[in-house]
Amino acid sequence: MPLAFAGSFFDGVSSRRHSVQVELDEDGKALVIKGQEVGELCFPLTLIKVAPRVGDTPRFIYLENGASLEVSENDVVDRLVPSLPGGRFHLAQHRMESKLRWVLAMLALTIAFGWATIEYGVPYLAKKAAFALPREVDEMLGDGALAALDGFLFEPTTLDAEERAGLRRRFVDMVGRSDLEADRVQLVFRASPVMGANALALPSGIIIMTDELVRLAEHEDEVLAVLAHEIGHIRHRHSLRSVLQNSTVALAIASLTGDLASLTSISAALPTMLVQLKYSRGFELEADDYAVAMMHETGIEPTELGEILLRMTGGADGKIPDYLSTHPGSEERMKRIREGM
Amino acid sequence: MAIALDPARTLELTADQAAPGKPFAFTGKAGEYFGIWIVNLLLSVVTLGIYSAWAKVRTKRYFYGNTRLDGSTFDYLATPVQILKGRLIAFAFFVAYAASTTIWPMTIPLFVALMFLIAPWAIVRARAFNAHNSSYRNVRFGFTGGLGQAFKLYVLWPIAAFLTVGAVLPYLAYRTDRFLIDNSRYGRLEMTFNGEVGAYFRIYGMAFLIGLPAVVLIVCFWALSIYVSYQTFGLDPAEVERTMAELIAAISPYFFLSLAWLPYAIGGAVLLGIVASSYLTTHRQNYLFDNTMIGPHALRLDLKLTHVLWIRLSNLVVIALSFGLMIPWARIRMTRYQIEQMSLIPQGDLDTLVGEQVAESRAYGDELGEGMDLDIGLGV
Numbered sequence: 001m002p003l004a005f006a007g008s009f010f011d012g013v014s015s016r017r018h019s020v021q022v023e024l025d026e027d028g029k030a031l032v033i034k035g036q037e038v039g040e041l042c043f044p045l046t047l048i049k050v051a052p053r054v055g056d057t058p059r060f061i062y063l064e065n066g067a068s069l070e071v072s073e074n075d076v077v078d079r080l081v082p083s084l085p086g087g088r089f090h091l092a093q094h095r096m097e098s099k100l101r102w103v104l105a106m107l108a109l110t111i112a113f114g115w116a117t118i119e120y121g122v123p124y125l126a127k128k129a130a131f132a133l134p135r136e137v138d139e140m141l142g143d144g145a146l147a148a149l150d151g152f153l154f155e156p157t158t159l160d161a162e163e164r165a166g167l168r169r170r171f172v173d174m175v176g177r178s179d180l181e182a183d184r185v186q187l188v189f190r191a192s193p194v195m196g197a198n199a200l201a202l203p204s205g206i207i208i209m210t211d212e213l214v215r216l217a218e219h220e221d222e223v224l225a226v227l228a229h230e231i232g233h234i235r236h237r238h239s240l241r242s243v244l245q246n247s248t249v250a251l252a253i254a255s256l257t258g259d260l261a262s263l264t265s266i267s268a269a270l271p272t273m274l275v276q277l278k279y280s281r282g283f284e285l286e287a288d289d290y291a292v293a294m295m296h297e298t299g300i301e302p303t304e305l306g307e308i309l310l311r312m313t314g315g316a317d318g319k320i321p322d323y324l325s326t327h328p329g330s331e332e333r334m335k336r337i338r339e340g341m
Numbered sequence: 342m343a344i345a346l347d348p349a350r351t352l353e354l355t356a357d358q359a360a361p362g363k364p365f366a367f368t369g370k371a372g373e374y375f376g377i378w379i380v381n382l383l384l385s386v387v388t389l390g391i392y393s394a395w396a397k398v399r400t401k402r403y404f405y406g407n408t409r410l411d412g413s414t415f416d417y418l419a420t421p422v423q424i425l426k427g428r429l430i431a432f433a434f435f436v437a438y439a440a441s442t443t444i445w446p447m448t449i450p451l452f453v454a455l456m457f458l459i460a461p462w463a464i465v466r467a468r469a470f471n472a473h474n475s476s477y478r479n480v481r482f483g484f485t486g487g488l489g490q491a492f493k494l495y496v497l498w499p500i501a502a503f504l505t506v507g508a509v510l511p512y513l514a515y516r517t518d519r520f521l522i523d524n525s526r527y528g529r530l531e532m533t534f535n536g537e538v539g540a541y542f543r544i545y546g547m548a549f550l551i552g553l554p555a556v557v558l559i560v561c562f563w564a565l566s567i568y569v570s571y572q573t574f575g576l577d578p579a580e581v582e583r584t585m586a587e588l589i590a591a592i593s594p595y596f597f598l599s600l601a602w603l604p605y606a607i608g609g610a611v612l613l614g615i616v617a618s619s620y621l622t623t624h625r626q627n628y629l630f631d632n633t634m635i636g637p638h639a640l641r642l643d644l645k646l647t648h649v650l651w652i653r654l655s656n657l658v659v660i661a662l663s664f665g666l667m668i669p670w671a672r673i674r675m676t677r678y679q680i681e682q683m684s685l686i687p688q689g690d691l692d693t694l695v696g697e698q699v700a701e702s703r704a705y706g707d708e709l710g711e712g713m714d715l716d717i718g719l720g721v
Contacts, residue, residue, distance in 0.1 A: 008413065010478055014480070015477065015479065017413060051402070054377065054399050054406060055374070055403050055406070055407070056373065057402065057405075057406025058414050060416050066479070070413060070414070093380070093395075093399070097377045097379075097380045103375065103376040106376075110379060110382050110386065113383065113386055140444050140445070243443060247439060
């Protein structure tokens, strides 16, 4: 069947449209264009460019001197394309986009790949990157944080010197059994009526213990259990990994939905937040695992961690659904602690 | 004469018969676009974003190619490699920004200032790139906006708007539209903007009035939360609860701000915000097109606020319920309505009065401006 089709010819000087008939010449090396107003024109295939097919939109064929053709018979033009550079790639693109089985396969692959990237890809890359960076980077992240927190969250500690010294001695002993350098972490005490019983690990290595937590604990071992969890955060460089993971995911989701209408950028904020919360919960569990291992080393019962966690969360568990929370639910953590024994 | 003839009306009738408007048509289909969209998405993700340049070109070609006027469609001429170059440079800039500001937060103001200075250049270059790479009947569009004007519009005037709490926004919008249209052309045909400032103040004023209850509500809520946290600072949990209950009991009779009302109040505020912003964009777009001429030809746009709102809100619901899978459908739907409300009122036959090619002058850096994705479309 001879390769021939109708089209609109534009001469590259004005926007005047000419109806023409186009066909491939006998040698198959040139396009012959015939029309009432244009006469007969000949363009060698080596000098023309065919636009890639997108859906069923009219095909543009770019000729010499800025002239062009607008053609609606896409299927016929498709026969011309394989002999042109890049032609097969363009046809493959169109085939993937238009055949139902390919589209469904693409959909399934997208969901699978997207999930795998968020679940494994991003955390893995962030971990590698974080551990490749020197510890000075972590220290710069948390620089000045304690001073800022002292401004509105903390008050000077009311524990007596003996109590503090005792806890610090056991803390230093625990750090000594870990693979962290002794000067990597430092324990400080604060009172915090606003925050209540809690402990905080800053990326710079400062671990803050509140008076309220010391008083909530029934014995020193429980305090040490929480400290082990916080040391875990620093040992695993969670702050840095968190920054890397969160910003990567935010950037990825924003750029994927950014090309589309603005109404979708509102809906992009929610999945971004959900993923970041999920990462946060993952870090908490990793710190728990580290704490259990640490407690084995120091001869403390791992259940101590579970006990103090339960008391800290009080009755607050279950009020916020798990997927909206920065920390996993206490039951999940207890179960994991018990299994780790 | 038995019947008095109204001269104005007669003129109207004659003008309509002489130059009937040619409507734009949109032939895109959701099913067809879904295939393109999903392949774009997968390959962009798998190639860590490199394919996104090809994705952008294909998407633009699809929407341009399905926009019909008088039997011809629009063509998007940029190549994926051009887009990729711009995006890679923009990405490098972003990485530098993220790394630097994470380690040295004191560099944030430096980067903000830098972006303020680059923005007008990027906007102008992006617009020039997109105009130059858009054609109709093989004649390209063009944009020649100057850097000085852009700097005033995108840096100085926004600062003024911020300082005057938004009072000069309508004037800024007017000046921006005039800058964008007056510096655009189709081939040799210059585009002109005939709008007036007054209309902008009317449109913005109305949008503000519509959104006012939402703004008042949000300000009240914000003030209240500050007051509550101030009052409860330093108290232990049981006392906090008691104090909050007291406060709420005291305020309820006046502002109906008991906790039960709060979700509805916030939902209402968001909805009102969407209505106000839809009002603003719809009327502004209509006014922009109605007052734009391409050489001797006029444009018309007739978006109805009720339609726009309905489409926008139902799109949001459908997208949320389908976990994003209906995004292509939503986009086609909105685009179809917008384009089919557009028409061109040609002076004479479109085929005889034509645009002619202007000698191309490729400005360096067009792709970079495009890569920063700051292109501001003509409403679509």
